[in-house]
Amino acid sequence: MIIDGSEKSLRKFLSELSPVDQVGAEARAAMLATRSIKTSSKAWAIDIAISMVDLTTLEGADTPGKIKTLCAKAVRPDPTDLTVPSVGAICVYNDMVRIARSELDSIGGNSVPVAAVATAFPSGRASLAVKKIDTQDALDAGASEIDMVIDRGAFLSGRLMEVFEEIRIIKELCADKAHLKVILETGELVTYDNVRKASYLAMLAGADFIKTSTGKVAPAATAPVVLVMLEAVRDYFALTGTKIGVKPAGGIRTTKDAIKQLVLVKETAGDQWLTPDLFRIGASALLNDLLMQRMKLRSGHYASANYVTVD
């Protein structure tokens, strides 16, 4: 164990992390954004990106009808081309989990997991008891992935052990029933040093994935933030032998954006992370752009937006 579970050892570990130089991290991310991904590598990237999408709807106006259309899209993103892979998961509020699970199962999407946002998403401003009930409710409804938010207030005021304990307790609830994704909400942590610290804190507390954002706060998954998180999982793997996944979410809308994310993965954490088991993209509009670019690559011309389905 790299920490012994005490507050002292957690603080010591986090305070000894190397700092992040803001200018340097942004320069590295900007350089990687100039990579030119063409032809066969673009085709591969589009398909893997589709399989990494956590197709998401997190609206107050979500209805069973809306969730069902999303499920159909998740299983067969392009009904005219069955070589298109299913998405990585669908991501909903936890009162929609049961509907999503049964719909997916009834249309041949048994292998598509349902992710639920939990722990008083998006703000995380509730008592631990409520957060536990929230999580248990999602698990009972059939969620196999839990996207929890950290308590940013506790983190920013230095109550690191509280943040750690919350993650650890939610992880205990998930046990072997669900993967735990821990949302850092990097737009509220602001500095890259905080992003690095929170990434390690989440990993030490038991996260299976670290996720940038709720999608409700801007900025969300900026390239330098994802870079810093990918460095964290890379170095954590070197330290412990455990691979933690990364999920950028929020603001990734085009194929170009998605490919830039994949380049970041390849040249930071490495090729081993280029799988839906270790990299997901939280998005909604992105999927249709990926489908249109896929069609363009195969046919040589752009189709109108009406050739992809709106769900």
Place this chain on the structure above:
Amino acid sequence: MSDFEYASAPESRAIANIASNYGLFIGGKFVQPKKGKSFNTINPATEEVLSKIGYADKSDIDAAVKSARSAYLKVWSKMPAKERGKYLYRIARIMQERAREFAVVETLDNGKPIRESRDTDIPLAAAHFFYHAGWADKLEFAGFGSKPKSLGVVGQVIPWNFPLLMLAWKIAPALAAGNTVVLKPAETTPLTALLFAEVCQQAGLPEGVVNIVTGDGVTGAALVNHPDINKIAFTGSTEVGKSIARAISGSKKTATLELGGKAANIVFDDAAIDEAVEGIVNGIFFNQGHVCCAGSRLILQENVADEVLDKLKKRMSLIRVGDPMDKNTDLGAINSKEQLNKINEISNAGDKEGANRWSPELKLPSKGFWFPPTIFTGVTQSHRIAREEIFGPVLSVLTFRTPAEAIEKANNTMYGLSAGIWSDKGSKVLWAAKQLNAGVIWSNTFNKFDPASPFGGYKESGWGREGGRHGLSGYLTAEAKVNK
């Protein structure tokens, strides 16, 4: 496992109209050399001949200097300063408009990755013209006296590592200050200078203000020794710089010399390690290490040396070496066979002296001149690879125990061009910067250039500064008389 191998993404060379042969640019026209001699310029990545270039001898140099003198006396020194500025702005804009063409030609002739010529060389070259265009009509406010004057005709000799950028560093301040120039590009990289001659024509620059003469070291010596030159501006090796200093001693000529370097890149244990690794890579592998201010000596604090080296090696394995025209290439071709031989010679000396060589596994192209990104660990101050400028993608790694030892090692060199400091602690950075004998010191970054920032060295790294107000002063005299 992933199949995310980047497919080739070549920049098109269609935009580059390289003529089969070029004459000399004298008096606003391309003319054949008097003796009719020529030499080939090749693409160092493929060894393909790109063009046949006129070879200027003494008589051609004489014609070029006469043309520059005549343009100086009749036109350029008499023109209102704001008009000079307009020509410089025009040149800068045309360079931007033709940026892609310049980038492609630069990469073909030099071997550097298209990403670097596209994102660094050409934009910076245009920026130098914009910056100095602004100075042209403000010289009396630059702090050199109320009536600073131009010097006259300037002879300029530039190297092959940043062909167009070095041309811009030389020509832009010279013209802004009111001088006329005769410039000799490097033998292996004349093409963008000749393309620049076309830009001068396109901008309607008065004939003879800029003259470009191509050739080798003998051509350069003829220019340096011409009696009607007022100033020499040279960027290149310390060896040639010394011979220029000898040649002009006792004459009225002044000189700016931008020579070699063996920069220390110091990484303290409190540095941001991931960004420091990026800075180390950028410091030595940018432009194949063909950079006079390259961070070629990595001086690492011993307690983080293993961590840094481990990360550095992993990072070096990601460097993409190959076709310079591919937009994803990070490290291109060595500029010439001669340079490759020199890199090999000094690296072999490193092996013999007991340093440990390491390069990532990679396949180099079979044609052209290539050298893998390389580091030597276990280097001591007395090794040749710690003292001599290699001018290639080869990094020597030394360690230190205390800040004072880092400074002592960093300054223990005959050069003093640049240095890098990596620490998250501002007070330490400022302390180290004060102790280092180097003309340019970067903190938590490396190889950053700006036309407003003076560049130049201490000791055997040269005389004078280029860029900014300091660079401008090298092309002016406070005396209120025009040199004849």
